[in-house]
Amino acid sequence: xxxxxxxxxxxxxxxxxxxxxxxxxxxxxxxxxxxxxxxxxxxxxxxxxxxxxxxxxxxxxxxxxxxxxxxxxxxxxxxxxxx
Numbered sequence: 001x002x003x004x005x006x007x008x009x010x011x012x013x014x015x016x017x018x019x020x021x022x023x024x025x026x027x028x029x030x031x032x033x034x035x036x037x038x039x040x041x042x043x044x045x046x047x048x049x050x051x052x053x054x055x056x057x058x059x060x061x062x063x064x065x066x067x068x069x070x071x072x073x074x075x076x077x078x079x080x081x082x083x
Contacts, residue, residue: 054080 056070057080064070072080 056064056068057072057077059067061071
């Protein structure tokens with residue numbers, strides 16, 4: 001069986017106009033950013049956050065806590081494993 005090709009997280013998250021997140025949302029607690037350039041920056045920020053979170057998840061727990069101070073709760077670890 002051929003090994004699955006690993007893709008960087010940024011490559012699989014929605015980026016294009018046809019794949020973007022919904023353009024409207026409930027106005028409270030915040031309103032969706034309206035400018036296209038702002039949406040692009042906001043989307044990029046979230047991609048970086050998710051990439052950071054998954055990289056932290058892959059570290060040994062003692063190393064992760066020591067270097068980053070991140071401690072995932074059991075439920076968070078369960079949800080990340082599902083992804």
